[in-house]
Amino acid sequence: MKKRVTLTFSQSLIQMPITYRLAKDFNVAANIIRAQVTPNQVGTLVLELSGVVDELEGAIEWMRSQSIGVTLAKNEIMIDENSCVDCGLCTGVCPTQALVLDPDTFRLKFLQLRCVVCEQCIPTCPVQAISTNL
Incomplete structure (x- = not known):
């Protein structure tokens, strides 16, 4: 099973080896999608966790x-096809290749099953055609 989570942790926890502990103690794989960790500030990680349901729940x-804030991701990326100009800028920042340009038509294709809702594509879109379903 997979779950997308956003972790928020205080400056005192920045040095904690969170992904190591998830793997070693809970047998949970953690794919880091996005990280903002700055010394002496709050840290944020967007992770895709993979493992057995009970182990995932135990890890959470x-x-x-x-004292790590854990938020489960429930949003989905939405593409407004009427606004999209198929420029392809979003494809360059998508870590899972959920956004690709069709080589035959040069139109943007969104492969939703690959999307982990890291939201890196949203600020990249010059026409603001990408959003979440808040």
């Missing part, structure tokens, strides 16, 4: 017990 409970 452990993180919360360590």
Whole structure:
């Protein structure tokens, strides 16, 4: 099973080896989608966690017990096809290749099953055709 989560942690927890502990103690794989970790500030990680359901739940409970904020991702990326100009800028920042240009038509294709909702494409779109379904 996979879950997308956003972790928020205080400056005192920045040095904690979170992904190592997830793998070693819970047998949960953590794919880092986006990270903003700056010394002496709050850190944010967007992760895709993979593992057995019980182990995932145990890992999430452990993180919360360590005062790590855990938010489960429920949003989906939406593309306004009427606004999109198929420029392809979003394809360059998509870490999972969920956004690709069709080589035959040069039109943007969105492969939703690959999307991990990291939201890196949203600020990249020059015409603001990409958003989440908040």
